[in-house]
Amino acid sequence: MIARDILTFLLLVILPFLFIDLRFFRRKKAWWKRVLWWIICAAMVGYTVYLAMERDFIPGNDRILILYGYLFLLGLVIIPMWTFSICSLLGKACSWIVRKCKKHPKAKPHNYGNLMGTLSVPAVWFVLFWGTFVGFNKLEVNHQTYVSEKIPEAFDGYRIVLFSDAHVGSYQKHNSWLLQRAVDSINAQKPDIILFVGDLQNIQPTELYPHIDVLEKLKAKDGVYSVLGNHDYAEYIGADEAMKVANCRETVSLERQMGWNVLLNEHGTIEHGKDHMILAGMENDGDGKRFPQKGDVDKTLENVTSDDFILMMEHDPSAWRRKIVTDGRAQLTLSGHTHKMQFSIFGWCPLSLTGKEYNGWYKEGDQQLFVTAGLGGLIPFRFGATGEIVVLTLRRE
16 A cells, blocks of 8 residues: 555655744754654654555555554644644735735734644544544444336335445454444345445455354345455455466355355346346456456346346446446446545535545436445544445335
């Protein structure tokens, strides 16, 4: 994670130290304060460089707390310094403008940016502590309804429990109860079918072993179905291609050992009486750079016509417009991947500025997409974007 953009992380650490030193410490006579200030900066730089030497995207399960400690320090020290520095700069700019506009340009108006910056620090700390120790531990059951005349009569009232982005490697001994609670909550909905739309692990299948006995307890009348997410392909480890392929196969094998039906660019038929629906699972189809692009909609829906009701599972919602909408056959697509950024304020998420599909319902003609906020996360933090399981009921129009 750090090694992918070491320069950005180093600038993130060093620049606020430099600004505050030049702005407030340079003219101070207490030289020891500046020395102490730069010792703290050097420690953070050293921590950054140490993590940048990690060959995998994140440290292994036995060392992942090292990464979490670093990210917590960023939130505790570096981000508050950035908010203070930005507010101070804006305040200084406003003071300069006011001085230029006044009749007495030598007068120095007060820089209220410093006050605003100081007040922003406890606000950042509140977000950090709440998101880490409270928000990540919360779980919502999100009830949704999908209405369409295409739904076969026998599937009117059909209950689907959807979940995504479990990232079980983030559950350590102290919080493994969160995964058990999620499984119990899913089973308590008495679903007709359970759908998991990817990212079961963080980087490798060894993370699954401590949690297999919990995950295999998921039960539904028509079974548990899953697709792979970008993290499930083991492409975020420092290994050769053969090892990555072997790890991906192991992940698929473990899911199948748990009784899950893994769909890899393929589909199956769910039958109820004389009616049926097509359940399709397309492999992760991201940008092909940071996220694997392996989705093949033609292979997934081979020999399937639009006369059938088709429910598509695809981890990355960006594939919906790129491949699924253009294909035109799947009426309903279910995705995850975005986690709703694991952050929102009063219902507003910064991802909304991208114009991309990131959470909730989207419609294009007769086709619809639902994106869940996901269950967990690579980083155990959620503020205003609570982890969820989705109970989706199908209704015939």
